[in-house]
Amino acid sequence: MAKVINLPEEYFVNMLGEKSFTQAIFNYYPQCPRPGHVLGLRPHTDGSMITINFIDATVSGLQLQSNGVWYNVPIIPNALIVNIGDVMEILSNGFFKSLVHRVVTNAEKERLSLVMLYTLEPEKEIEPLSELVDDERPRRYIKIKNKDYIAKVYHTYANHGKLAIDTLKI
Numbered sequence: 001m002a003k004v005i006n007l008p009e010e011y012f013v014n015m016l017g018e019k020s021f022t023q024a025i026f027n028y029y030p031q032c033p034r035p036g037h038v039l040g041l042r043p044h045t046d047g048s049m050i051t052i053n054f055i056d057a058t059v060s061g062l063q064l065q066s067n068g069v070w071y072n073v074p075i076i077p078n079a080l081i082v083n084i085g086d087v088m089e090i091l092s093n094g095f096f097k098s099l100v101h102r103v104v105t106n107a108e109k110e111r112l113s114l115v116m117l118y119t120l121e122p123e124k125e126i127e128p129l130s131e132l133v134d135d136e137r138p139r140r141y142i143k144i145k146n147k148d149y150i151a152k153v154y155h156t157y158a159n160h161g162k163l164a165i166d167t168l169k170i
């Protein structure tokens, strides 16, 4: 990904450093008698830099939004899904976009996913990389401390707010 935006190949890996913050989340979605009315997870973007998702091999449910349309993520046994998170969108000054996704429920089957959220150190400031800001591409996001951003993401989700990343846009 770094190479795509003319940065050294190891740029983001080095940036993660030793004190980077990784969360492992198991999501369990029980059977739901009214899947048309109940979502497993409401539409959101991840507050991570990058997310690796190991989805259930037997039950689908994850959907991605593109141009207002929801698409099912197909099940490919043992494949890992790599999602771009908000921090990558901010660092890349909007070159990479974090994707809106949600999880629908299923009337017959329960579902599991294991999600790894990789991000920077909690105390680190996140802002567009200076290498990617110039007169042609002015800075598009304000600066925020990573731990404050993570708190914002959970707060906006819990309160049905708009996407946290939208509140940083200039």
Ligand SMILES: O=C(O)CCC(=O)C(=O)O
Residues within 6 Å of the ligand: 025, 027, 041, 046, 053, 055, 062, 101, 103, 112, 113, 115
């Ligand atoms: O269950 C899934 O496949 C997606 C979970 C998810 O989007 C998340 O934990 O942020």
Ligand SMILES: [Fe+2]
Residues within 6 Å of the ligand: 044, 045, 046, 101
């Ligand atoms: Fe997610």
